[in-house]
Amino acid sequence: MNNHIKRAVSLYSYQEEFFLKKMNLEDCIAAAAKTGATGIEIIGEQSIPNFPKLTDAFIDQWFGWMDKYNVTPVAHDMFMDYTKKKGHYWTNDEAVESFKKDIRFAHRLGFKVIRVICNVTPEIMEKVIHFAEDHDVKLGIEVHSPWHINSAWMYRHWEVMERTGTKHFGFIPDMGAFTKRLARVQVDRMVRQGADRKIADFVCEQHEKGVMAEYIIAQVAQMTNNRIDIAVAELARHNIMVNPISLLQHADRIIHIHGKFYEMLEDYTEYGIPYKEVIDVLKKGGFEGYIASEYEGNRHIQDIYEVDSVEQVRRHQEMLRRLI
């Protein structure tokens, strides 16, 4: 069956090298393009100083890079800073104004999708849909673990999509909701920080068997009072495994995929996330958007290894190329 799934890279993946100034923004774009990906995703506040302000000179440079490396701006990841001042929680109007800044920013840099952070309320979404339509930017609520696409919170967003009938609001599932095996790099780091290896192994085994997170946490609480052991058990709560088939019923509302990963192995598989199972479902559902590599293992190995995000993303893209 022919399919039209495309590949992108979130420059978030290169954050370690970017932060250490081993790679600048252009280097990140070049590295993404070199993998064969054709789309670029960014977090505005991570990649661009003075976000959301943009100068004409920067915009020219940005599109120059897109042409030079033969890539397309795909998605900007937006955040909703509800409480920047202690004790003051944004009103919906303040939140909407902030959201509009992200939409204008995305529009000016050519992004057709905004990844909306999962804690944005359905009420706020409904208030910005027209603005997004006017700027031809699709909004995708991030379906991030521990939520999944059938969670009550996502159902409330789905109701807004259905009620408004808009083509500019959909879902962006994050692959972290398909964590079959807990990320080894994350568990190992917690062991280096003092977690008990035997308890960590127990948690990983139980999670892989599909035991409910709350049971695992309760069992570990019987074994130890050590906070970090409990934190290991809580990984099972924050890194869920849902059946990928759950995506099918909302296939027409999926606009983009966050290809979260923690550890790409030399055989081009992800240690804990069964990409093939998920991509097979996306193909069956006729998904035609981008899957964007989003490497997050860097932060768990930086204490003992030199991070090589470029190689990790290359492997991830090669895996996607084969599976798509």
Add this chain to the structure above:
Amino acid sequence: MGPLDKYILKDDALEATKNGFQLKFQSHWYRALPLSCMDFNLKINGKEIDKNTFKIKANGNEYRYDELPELDKEWLFVLDRGILEVEQPLEKGKEYEVEFKYDLYIPYILAGSQAVPLLASSVAYKNLICQ
């Protein structure tokens, strides 16, 4: 703990100034945050510095410590360093034991029943030669 906490203080972070010293720090979060979401504690050779004596510099602007909670429009970009300036003389070329606790209140991750910003706190311990 932040995702980048290993890199808060570089080797040249401590510097003598005309009136005292300054400590240059980099955020340990992956995304720029405003100064209103930050707090700091600093010990030099085990002795805590009174926070009210801090001057905080970012993007060429300078603030008193008590102004910090209101600075929601002064963002510190992930590649830039902020500066804590203290009017307490340190000796150039001498090594000091620095303990810098850097708290970030993540404004988009609201935790618990009170929906307060998640506290991402990192403590950097480093022996630094005063530049």
